[in-house]
Amino acid sequence: MDNLSDTLKKLKITAVDQTEDSLEGCLDCLLQALAQNNTETSEKMQGSGILQLFASLLTPQSPCTAKVANIIAEVAKNEFMRIPCVDAGLISPLVQLLNSKDQEVLLQTGRALGNICYDSHSLQAQLINMGVIPTLVKLLGIHCHNAALTEMCLVAFGNLAELESSKEQFASTNIAEELVKLFKKQIEHDKREMIFEVLAPLAENDAIKLQLVEAGLVECLLEIVQQKVDSDKEDDIAELKTASDLMVLLLLGDESMQKLFEGGKGNVFQRVLSWIPSNNHQLQLAGALAIANFARNDGNCIHMVENGIVERLMDLLDRHVENGNVTVQHAALSALRNLAIPVVNKAKMLSAGVTGAVLKFLKSEMPPVQFKLLGTLRMLIDAQAEAAEQLGKNVQLVERLVEWCEAKDHAGVMGESNRLLSALIRHSKSKDVIKTIVQSGGIKHLVTMATSEHVIMQNEALVALALIAALELGTAEKDLESAKLVQILHRLLTDERSAPEIKYNSMVLTCALMGSESLHKEVQDLAFLDVVSKLRSHENKSVAQQASLTEQRLTVES
Numbered sequence: 001m002d003n004l005s006d007t008l009k010k011l012k013i014t015a016v017d018q019t020e021d022s023l024e025g026c027l028d029c030l031l032q033a034l035a036q037n038n039t040e041t042s043e044k045m046q047g048s049g050i051l052q053l054f055a056s057l058l059t060p061q062s063p064c065t066a067k068v069a070n071i072i073a074e075v076a077k078n079e080f081m082r083i084p085c086v087d088a089g090l091i092s093p094l095v096q097l098l099n100s101k102d103q104e105v106l107l108q109t110g111r112a113l114g115n116i117c118y119d120s121h122s123l124q125a126q127l128i129n130m131g132v133i134p135t136l137v138k139l140l141g142i143h144c145h146n147a148a149l150t151e152m153c154l155v156a157f158g159n160l161a162e163l164e165s166s167k168e169q170f171a172s173t174n175i176a177e178e179l180v181k182l183f184k185k186q187i188e189h190d191k192r193e194m195i196f197e198v199l200a201p202l203a204e205n206d207a208i209k210l211q212l213v214e215a216g217l218v219e220c221l222l223e224i225v226q227q228k229v230d231s232d233k234e235d236d237i238a239e240l241k242t243a244s245d246l247m248v249l250l251l252l253g254d255e256s257m258q259k260l261f262e263g264g265k266g267n268v269f270q271r272v273l274s275w276i277p278s279n280n281h282q283l284q285l286a287g288a289l290a291i292a293n294f295a296r297n298d299g300n301c302i303h304m305v306e307n308g309i310v311e312r313l314m315d316l317l318d319r320h321v322e323n324g325n326v327t328v329q330h331a332a333l334s335a336l337r338n339l340a341i342p343v344v345n346k347a348k349m350l351s352a353g354v355t356g357a358v359l360k361f362l363k364s365e366m367p368p369v370q371f372k373l374l375g376t377l378r379m380l381i382d383a384q385a386e387a388a389e390q391l392g393k394n395v396q397l398v399e400r401l402v403e404w405c406e407a408k409d410h411a412g413v414m415g416e417s418n419r420l421l422s423a424l425i426r427h428s429k430s431k432d433v434i435k436t437i438v439q440s441g442g443i444k445h446l447v448t449m450a451t452s453e454h455v456i457m458q459n460e461a462l463v464a465l466a467l468i469a470a471l472e473l474g475t476a477e478k479d480l481e482s483a484k485l486v487q488i489l490h491r492l493l494t495d496e497r498s499a500p501e502i503k504y505n506s507m508v509l510t511c512a513l514m515g516s517e518s519l520h521k522e523v524q525d526l527a528f529l530d531v532v533s534k535l536r537s538h539e540n541k542s543v544a545q546q547a548s549l550t551e552q553r554l555t556v557e558s
Contacts, residue, residue, distance in 0.1 A: 009048075023057075027067040034074045042075040051075075051088035058093035060100055069094065069108035076115035085116045086123065095127065098135045103146055106139060110152035114159065124159060128166050132156075137173040144182060154194050161201035170202055176211035183220055189235045196242050203246060209253035213260060221247045222271050229280055237282075244275075244286035251293035261294055264303040269294065276312045281325050284316055288331035295338035305345045310336070314357040321360050326369060329361060333372035340379035350380060350387050362400050367410040374404075374416035381427050392424035392433030398440045405445040418449040419457060422464040434472040443468070443479035450488055455499045458492075462505035469512035477516045486513070486522040493531045500540035507532065507543075507550040514557050529554050 033041040045051065057068045072090060075081045085091075090112070097109040113132070117123035140153040157175070160166045179195055179202075186192045199217070202208045212218075221243040228240040251257045260268040272294075275287030291309060295301045317332045336358065340349055354376070361373050381388040391397055404417035421442050424433050437443065446468075449461035465485070468476045492498050492506045510528060513519040532554060535547035 023064050024067070027064055027071065030071055031067065031074070034071065038074060039078055042078045042081050045075060046081060046084050051084055051090070055089045055093050058090070058097060060097065060105075065097065065100075066102065066104040066108045069097065069105065069112045073108055073111035073115050076112060076118075082116050082118070082120070082123075091116065091123075091126065092130075095130050095132060098132060098139065103143060103149060106143070107146075107148050107152055110136075110149070110156060114152070114156055117159070121163060124163055125165055128160060128163065128169060131169075133160060133166060133169040134173050137170075137175050137178060140178050140182070141174070144178075144185075150182065151194065154198055157198040158194075158201075161198055167202070167205040167208065171205060171207040171211070175202065176208060176215040176217070180212065180215040180217050180220065183217070189239060192239065193242070196246065199246060200242075200249070203249045206253040206255065209250050209256040210259065213250055213256045218247065218250065218260060218268055222268065225275075225283070229278070229283065240280075241282050244282055247272075248286050248289045248293065251290055254296070257293055257296065258300075261300055264300070264307060273309075273312070276316050281328060284328050285325070285331050288313065288316060288328060288335050292331060292335040292338050295335060295341075298342040301339050301342045301345055305339055305348055310339065310349055310352050310354060313339075314352070314354065317357050317360070326366050329364070329366075330368045330372055333358065333361070333369065333376050337372055337376040337379055340376060343383070346380055346382065346384050346387075350384060355380060355387065355391065359394075359397065362397060367407070367413050370404060370407075371410075371412045371416055374401075374413065374420050378416065378420045378423050381423055383427060385428055385430075388424050388427035389430045389433055392428050392430060393436050395436060395440065398424075398436050398442065402440045402442045402445065405442070415452075415454075415457065418445055418452075419460060422446060422449065422460040425464040425467050426460065429467060429471070431471050434468050435475055438468075438472070438476050438479060441479075443476055444483040447480065447483035447485050447488060450485075450492070455502065458499075458502050459505060462502065462509055466505065466509040466512050469509060469515070473513070473515050477519065480513070480516075481518055481522075486519055486526060490526045490528065490531065493528070493535065500538070500543050503535060503538070503543050504540075504546050507535075507546045511550055511553045514553065520557060523554070 030041070030045075054068055054072060058065055062068075072085060072094070076085055094109050094113050094116075097105055098113075100106055100109070113127065117127060136153050136156055140150065143149040143153075157170075161170065179199060183192065183195050183199075186195065199212070203212060224239060224243040225247075228236040228243075231237065231240075251260065260266055262269065272287055272290040275283040276291070278284055278287070291304070291313065295304060313332050313335055317329065320329050320332075336349070336354060339345055340354070358373055358376050361369055364370055364373070377391065381391060398421075401417045401421050404413050405421065407413045407417070421437060425437065437446075446461050446464055450458055450465065452458050452461070465480075469480075489506045489510055492502055493510075498506075510523060510532075513523065529551065532547050532550045536544055536551065538544045538547060
């Protein structure tokens with residue numbers, strides 16, 4: 001290591017004189033020392049202050065530039081050397097060198113920048129601001145036959161693409177075209193995997209999704225799926241998963257999704273359909289998720305239901321009832337829920353037997369499946385009185401809903417259960433449904449729902465409670481009392497933060513409670529008249545009108 005000290009001293013002198021032969025010799029010695037013991041050599045270099053001289057050696061015209069960049073790349077493998085490299089002002093000259101024509105200089109420069117900025121979002125962001133992305137994309141296009149340079153570009157893209165700020169810059173280049181071109185040429189699994197690692201974060205951006213679709217990535221992905229579907233090799237199974245996952249990700253963009261749907265006639269849509277009956281769980285999952293993504297607008301949903309997608313999804317669910325794959329169950333239910341949104345699809349899906357297919361999963365203990373099951377049923381019964389009545393009289397379903405209304409660990413399941421309970425009453429307006437819910441202990445949950453932080457849920461609860469009070473007050477009276485409904489209504493009416501529709505519906509419900517002696521007494525004891533008369537001057541016309549009507553009603557009743 002004494003030789004190293006001599007080399008560093010000599011290098012300082014030659015760096016200033018820029019005498020090429022001796023400079024090259026010193027650099028070779030340094031590279032040798034780094035190869036033998038990187039950490040110790042790096043520490044000595046840091047102590048000697050040599051790094052500060054390197055900035056002046058990184059010039060495009062110097063024949064030693066590649067070696068200097070190589071040394072920087074080697075020392076920057078050590079975490080403790082990265083900040084000193086930044087402090088020595090090496091980033092700016094290195095970025096300039098990315099415009100070099102020399103492939104070795106480009107390779108070592110890329111390595112040096114990559115190692116200095118490794119794992120540092122702030123330094124990577126600095127590179128992005130210095131415009132390295134368009135430069136690297138151009139390099140990839142020019143040097144696509146140089147495997148080492150291509151790999152260097154891909155590693156850089158992989159790191160930079162993790163940063164949100166990079167996406168806009170990537171979107172303004174022809175990265176999609178270059179990556180797809182490169183992808184088509186790759187036969188080796190490792191090389192394709194490397195490109196996948198860049199594609200996945202980039203494809204999170206909607207503009208890039210569309211560019212990738214236009215560049216023909218989807219056709220490549222479909223080909224991989226076709227090639228790998230029957231293989232049991234670990235690499236092939238992994239690649240099949242990556243390709244089908246990426247395919248689903250591309251469908252998350254509205255424009256890219258619509259382009260691939262092609263009015264339901266597109267080759268891609270047809271191929272995705274063929275995944276659903278497949279025996280491969282990964283393809284079933286990707287197929288169902290793709291359908292859920294295609295089902296993001298009414299036109300697509302209507303077309304798919306007309307063309308028999310519901311039966312395919314029900315068949316798929318049927319294959320996963322007993323000890324089924326939870327992710328497939330979740331995906332198929334997501335697709336059915338989205339398909340049930342357009343009004344014209346509801347009756348068709350009900351007559352196809354979707355509720356029966358969905359209710360088979362009532363036993364599921366998996367919150368994501370429970371959540372989608374509830375959402376699907378709620379969508380299906382919207383304004384469908386007969387279906388709402390049929391489900392609302394299903395004791396097994398109502399008891400499960402009441403149980404899930406207490407799922408404190410799963411806010412989504414709890415919220416959806418409450419909303420479905422309320423929907424069963426609102427859409428059926430049926431005494432039998434109300435009796436079933438009262439007998440199953442559901443009233444207290446609807447009263448609690450009226451205090452939700454979400455106005456839409458408060459409203460749904462108040463409307464359902466008003467129907468209960470109008471149709472079956474005698475049956476529900478005790479439960480409404482013990483759930484402290486009157487106190488809650490008083491609070492909603494006096495709270496200035498309550499939305500106008502909440503105040504309005506609270507007064508409608510108050511009037512409906514007058515038929516019960518005990519609840520009427522509670523309303524009188526809490527001096528509702530005073531609260532209501534103040535609301536007569538409310539800025540919202542409907543609230544003011546309802547306040548007048550409620551005041552009259554309370555006066556008459558008193």
